[in-house]
Amino acid sequence: MDKLEEEVNRLFEKFNFIVHAECINDLVNILQNEGNSGVFLSCLDTRLKSLELLGYEATKLNSFEKLTNNKNLYSIKFKGKHNIRILYSYNEKSNECLLLSFFEKTGKRKTEYSHYIPTARRRFNELSN
Secondary structure, three states, X not given: OOHHHHXXXXXXXXXXXXXXXXXXXXXXXXXXXXXXXXXXXXXHHXXXXXXXXXXXXXXXXXXXXXXXXXXXXXXXXXXOOOOEEEEEEEOOOXXXXXXXXXXXXXXXXXXXXXXXXXXXXXXXXXXXX
């Protein structure tokens, strides 16, 4: 395990979220290619604190959104150099389940989530079993 992966794992362990292992791998791969991970990890820490504190209500913040036409799927948004999205859901006990991380290419007016939704749903099912 490299230093970046350790930092990401340590950050997620601070919170009571259920995190799919591939979500962590997705994020580490993105950050290794993008560089300057320290700034992003600080921002991620802030977003995760908000999610832990507010739960469903976090979607009222600009950094979060409920995906339209997708029951029980939400997104944590990061803009700027690290234009990253983390898709998450809630299990039957209302625990947040972080499922998938991806890099949104710049220049898109609206994030196209449809490509990522099947993988997020599969990972949610894996965590639920």
